[in-house]
Amino acid sequence: MHVKPTSEPRVAAASGATRTGPVVARHHGHTAADTHPGAGEDGQRQPWLVLALALAAQILVVLDISVVNTALPAIGRDLKLDGSAMQWVVTAYLMMSGGGLLFGGRIADLLSRKWVFLSGLTVFTIASIVSGLADGAGELIAARAGQGLAAALMTPAALSIIMTTYSGAQRRLGLTLWGAVGSLGVAAGVLLGGALTTWGGWQTIFFINAPVGAVALVAGLKVIPAATTPAVTLRQFDVAGATTVIGSLAALVYGLGATEQHGWLSARVLAALTTSAVLAVAFKVRENRAANPLVPPHTWKVTSLVSGTTVMLGVSGILVGTVFLASIFVQTLMGFSPIRAGVAFVPFALAITAGTVVARHAMAHGTPRAVASTGLVVLAGGALLLTQASAGSSFATGILPGLATIGLGVGMVFAPVSVSAMAGIPPQHAGMASGFLMTGHEVGAALGVAVLSAVASTAGSLTSATGVVDGFDRGFLAAAVIALVLAVFAYLRMPATRVEGGAGMHMHH
Structure with a gap:
């Protein structure tokens, strides 16, 4: 996933505040500090088209995480998917994107950023078309996995291109816009997914990627500057x-x-x-x-990073699992159309944003571990509220209060976890550390859907009305327990000291 720097000192660390993984800090290949023809210097403005292409690609990646959730019931009905297959439509993408994130960063480090980016974009576009044409569970899940692998290639390379093309104020604006893409991902994805599914069928959520990808590919061939890279061997890739x-x-x-x-x-x-x-x-x-491991062994000894990543993994899982279960509930039981379901998630996205604002103010007076622990308790409270939902519940009284409370809690956790995890990480290791943290975010998202779906399915099939009601309650009871366990872990294991600087991250989903 990616992150948005919120204070200028962190901008110099480049992907130390990004989703992209180890794109910057390396002892081999090229780094974000390298220059190539067209690299900007302060006072030398560079064309914005390169940034526009990188952001367009990242928008595709972000939207394809959340856009599927509101289309999922329609996909399930059309392709006759069971509950397990429906969760795979979501997790196949997240699993490959998160699992391949560090490897994609390594590839972007060692090979031409331009060609890694364009290769990822090509595969992503083709996999999107295959997803839209799929007529069965196996084909759709395989295509979604292909999208995820392409995203793991494309995102690190895109961020690296921004870092090496721009500098100064242009780079800061580029990073701000990059972060905004993630911040808007939840609302935009569910809204777009609902609208496209309602007006054109679920296939259009995938087909829309084709023209965007094709235009970006043609433009990228012409405008993205190439860089000379040293020769590499297969052993360097792990x-x-x-x-x-x-x-x-x-x-x-x-x-x-x-x-x-x-x-x-x-x-x-x-x-x-x-x-x-x-x-x-x-x-x-x-x-x-390994001579060139994806995760250097000393990483596991950095307590703040490991504890922060653990909390990130758990809270991301609850977040995406919440969207998965709630989308099925409101469409299966409440009869919401896909577009109405998309609109219903807007308050949830706004609550996440509000939570990040609350957390930033709270961290001026308290420690990140205290803020994160409080946010997890709030999240658990929201999950318990959702366990009270029944077949006769209305959205305004039965679902919205729990969703908004979960969103507030999630937002309160993201900022302190990312700040404390990255605190004290030297610039030369910022890329690796951020990649480690964001891998936890993506992997947690995949596992969250799998775990909450598995727990929910113990009460019945998520394709039947009775199973959805009973499974919804059971799934959110599990979410509440997980959140409370995480709250205790966060309080015991996250750093007990305040962190100065307040640089943080915005997540998507």
Whole structure:
């Protein structure tokens, strides 16, 4: 995911405040401080078209995370998807995007940013078309996974292009706009998804990417400056590390999704969860031995970063899981059209924004851990409110208060977690640290949908009205428990001291 710097000292750290992963700080290849033909210097304004292309690509990436949620019931009905397949439509994208984020950053470091960006854009556009043409669960899920992998390539390269093309005031504006894309992602995605599904069918949420991607690709070939990069070898990419971490995440999500049909103790589920654990151990062993690991071993010793990433993973999961379950509830039980469901989520997005404002003011008087813990308790309260919803509930009294409270709590957590996690990280390691944090954000989003969907499905199928009612209550009870456990963890493990500077991040979903 990405982040928006909120104070100028952090701008110099480049992707130290971004979703993009390790794009800046490297000991090999090129960095964001490198220049190439067209790189800007203070006083030398560069054309804005390069920024426009990078932002257009990132808008595609951000919208395709949330745009699917309001279209999901329509997709499920049309393709006859069960609850497990519906959650895979969301998690396949997030899993590949999050799991491949650090690897995509490494590729953007070592190879030509221009061609990495354009390659990702091409694959993303093709995968979007395939998604719209899909006539079954397998084809759609595979295409969504392809979109996610393309996003993992495209986003780090796009941010790196901004950093190397612009400087001074132009760079600051570029980073501000980049952050704004994420801040608007929740509202814009659910609204756009609802509108397109209502007016043109769910396929249009994918087809709309084709003309945007094609125009951006043609323009990018002409206007994005190329850079000369040193020769690299395959050993510098840590393909084995990337493969094992994605494989572990895929096995875990598959195991959770299979619980609806096969049960928690079935051989299929246990085999998947065991495979996930084995691959996770293999990844850790690999990283300790690799010459160029995706995650340097000393990263795990940075307590503030690891604790912040853990909290980020949990709160992101609750956030995206909330959108997933609530979208199904209001459309299946309340009869909301997709566009009406999209409008219904606008207060939720506004509450997240309000929460970030509250957190920034609160951090002037308290520690990040206190603010984050308070936000998680607020979030748990909102989840408990949603457990009271029933088939006869109205949106205004049964759903909106809980959604708004969850949004407020989520916003209160994002800012202190990102500030404390990045505090004290030297500029030369800012890219790696931010990539680590944002990987937790993306992976948490994928796991949140999988976990809450699996818990909800223990009460019945999410494709039936009765199953949705009972599953909604059970899913949000689990969310409340997770939030309270995270609140205790945050208070015990996050730094106990105040952090000066207040540079923070805005998330999307």
